[in-house]
Amino acid sequence: MRSRTFLCSLFLLACFAAGPLLAQEVVLSTPLHYRGFDPAVPLLTVQGSGNQTSNITEYRDRTTGAAVTWMDFGGKLNTVLANISAQWLNSVCMVDANTPGANAGAKIQACHDAFPITGGIINAHGLLGAQSADARINITKPNVTLELSPTTVLTLASGVGSTSGILASWSAPTGNANNFRLMCNGATIKATRALENVAFDEYYLVRVTSPQFISSLGIHGFVSDSCNYELTVTGALAAGAEMGAIKLESTASTRFVTNWSIRHNKFNTQAPDIGLTHKWYGVQANPTSIVANTRVFFDGKFEFNECRGDGRCLQVGQGRNISWIGNQARNPSQGNQFGGVQFRAIGVDNAVFTGNSCLVDTGDSGAACIYIGGNATLANDESKGFSITGNVAKYDTVQLTTDTYLVNIIGARDGTISGNTAINTQAGAGGASDGIKILSAAALINQNINISDNRLAGFLGFEIRVDDVTPPVNLIAVGNNLGDSAAGGVNPFGGAGIANLRQCNNTTNITFATLGTPANGSFGYCSDCTIANPCAAAGTGAFAKYLNAVWVCN
Numbered sequence: 001m002r003s004r005t006f007l008c009s010l011f012l013l014a015c016f017a018a019g020p021l022l023a024q025e026v027v028l029s030t031p032l033h034y035r036g037f038d039p040a041v042p043l044l045t046v047q048g049s050g051n052q053t054s055n056i057t058e059y060r061d062r063t064t065g066a067a068v069t070w071m072d073f074g075g076k077l078n079t080v081l082a083n084i085s086a087q088w089l090n091s092v093c094m095v096d097a098n099t100p101g102a103n104a105g106a107k108i109q110a111c112h113d114a115f116p117i118t119g120g121i122i123n124a125h126g127l128l129g130a131q132s133a134d135a136r137i138n139i140t141k142p143n144v145t146l147e148l149s150p151t152t153v154l155t156l157a158s159g160v161g162s163t164s165g166i167l168a169s170w171s172a173p174t175g176n177a178n179n180f181r182l183m184c185n186g187a188t189i190k191a192t193r194a195l196e197n198v199a200f201d202e203y204y205l206v207r208v209t210s211p212q213f214i215s216s217l218g219i220h221g222f223v224s225d226s227c228n229y230e231l232t233v234t235g236a237l238a239a240g241a242e243m244g245a246i247k248l249e250s251t252a253s254t255r256f257v258t259n260w261s262i263r264h265n266k267f268n269t270q271a272p273d274i275g276l277t278h279k280w281y282g283v284q285a286n287p288t289s290i291v292a293n294t295r296v297f298f299d300g301k302f303e304f305n306e307c308r309g310d311g312r313c314l315q316v317g318q319g320r321n322i323s324w325i326g327n328q329a330r331n332p333s334q335g336n337q338f339g340g341v342q343f344r345a346i347g348v349d350n351a352v353f354t355g356n357s358c359l360v361d362t363g364d365s366g367a368a369c370i371y372i373g374g375n376a377t378l379a380n381d382e383s384k385g386f387s388i389t390g391n392v393a394k395y396d397t398v399q400l401t402t403d404t405y406l407v408n409i410i411g412a413r414d415g416t417i418s419g420n421t422a423i424n425t426q427a428g429a430g431g432a433s434d435g436i437k438i439l440s441a442a443a444l445i446n447q448n449i450n451i452s453d454n455r456l457a458g459f460l461g462f463e464i465r466v467d468d469v470t471p472p473v474n475l476i477a478v479g480n481n482l483g484d485s486a487a488g489g490v491n492p493f494g495g496a497g498i499a500n501l502r503q504c505n506n507t508t509n510i511t512f513a514t515l516g517t518p519a520n521g522s523f524g525y526c527s528d529c530t531i532a533n534p535c536a537a538a539g540t541g542a543f544a545k546y547l548n549a550v551w552v553c554n
Contacts, residue, residue: 096126105133119143139168148187158191184227195235209249221260244281250296258298269309280311315344323352341371358393369393374411379443386415393422411444424458434461440468447473457483468497493518512537522546
């Protein structure tokens with residue numbers, strides 16, 4: 001009897017023992033192509049005895065998609081191998097046009113359902129161009145990764161309830177984590193939703209719900225990487241509706257979502273028939289059950305995403321250690337409303353906003369770029385420990401709403417707003433409202449906030465506004481560059497609670513007409529003031545200081 005042979009693969013970096021010999025050894029002169037890869041780039045050239053190896057569980061005819069057993073090859077292996085591809089390789093399921101299933105959604109679902117309880121990788125690089133799903137894609141097993149091709153445009157089902165979108169849901173941890181990773185490589189995931197006009201109608205392209213946190217097992221949660229999300233919604237909408245690209249959901253205060261990452265995605269939500277009275281999101285992470293000072297979203301990252309369209313961009317409620325880094329929100333490309341807060345933290349401790357930008361430049365509506373605060377229904381539930389640094393907001397439109405800010409704070413403490421830039425270039429009734437607005441609700445107090453080294457200019461109201469129902473504690477503005485207000489006759493500092501803001505070394509570019517009545521200690525360069533006590537007009541410029549309710553120029 002001839003000696004046993006081995007199948008060695010440089011691609012797999014392992015050798016697998018061959019089984020019993022056939023009557024005649026077969027040498028494979030044709031490369032073995034795996035399903036889902038370009039046949040022009042072979043992964044493996046095989047020399048062997050013709051037996052099935054343990055690491056490849058299924059072979060399919062590349063032309064027909066029909067399963068082929070190893071013994072079907074017989075002595076004709078050389079002649080049939082060009083049409084054979086592997087659908088399974090360890091826990092990797094290859095998907096292409098020949099995979100059984102009526103459409104891409106069915107093929108992906110079949111792969112998922114065939115995984116062992118430890119999950120696996122769905123390699124859908126073979127699904128090219130326009131693809132569809134006529135039913136919800138359900139992810140119920142842990143450690144599942146779905147990879148798409150850059151050319152894929154996957155249109156999801158958009159019906160009501162269980163018939164729509166992609167749902168990742170686990171009733172309890174399995175194995176060491178409840179992971180779902182959506183790796184798009186630039187692919188598009190989209191849907192068009194005709195609204196049902198029923199109360200609390202809801203639709204998200206992707207929903208991840210209630211993965212339970214167990215610290216000893218180190219859960220690494222949801223990942224969305226390099227996906228283009230497009231959602232268009234038409235029709236009448238009842239009150240309480242929510243629509244968007246991704247929803248991370250916690251169904252109880254004891255169920256946590258942790259170590260999640262949403263990066264390099266593009267979100268485009270369009271609602272041409274609907275105004276701003278309803279909720280639209282790029283990403284919403286929010287618990288369904290809210291308890292004061294309870295945090296359920298941990299260690300999350302929004303990095304280098306882009307939002308275009310209606311509503312809110314990236315929002316988290318009741319979280320800790322959440323960062324918004326390098327994201328961009330722009331007005332919609334199709335002329336719909338831009339309104340809503342773009343980057344929003346509600347009851348989030350250790351929130352970091354760094355290097356984000358908001359731009360409105362085509363005559364659409366606008367609102368706050370960054371919001372941080374507490375839940376107004378929960379006493380003493382302020383966001384605690386925040387950093388807002390190096391962000392930019394620019395408003396070049398004449399159709400803004402009245403509530404438009406770089407930063408809006410309602411209930412936050414122990415934070416820094418530093419090194420940001422916000423400029424409104426439009427004078428008159430259409431410009432943006434205030435650069436930074438600080439407002440307390442009855443149950444929420446702003447305290448220990450340092451506003452420093454920001455450049456704010458051209459706003460209709462004030463560069464820095466304090467309108468607290470409850471007076472803030474230890475609110476300081478130091479070293480800010482505050483320019484002219486666009487409407488004229490308005491001071492860079494203002495609001496009913498401005499007396500509670502301590503100011504030092506802020507510079508302003510003001511005129512005699514815009515001196516106003518700020519807090520004592522305000523000062524700046526007045527371009528047309530005369531050196532006098534009190535200040536006078538028709539001069540060539542003077543340094544103006546507001547002391548004991550009087551402007552003094554020297």
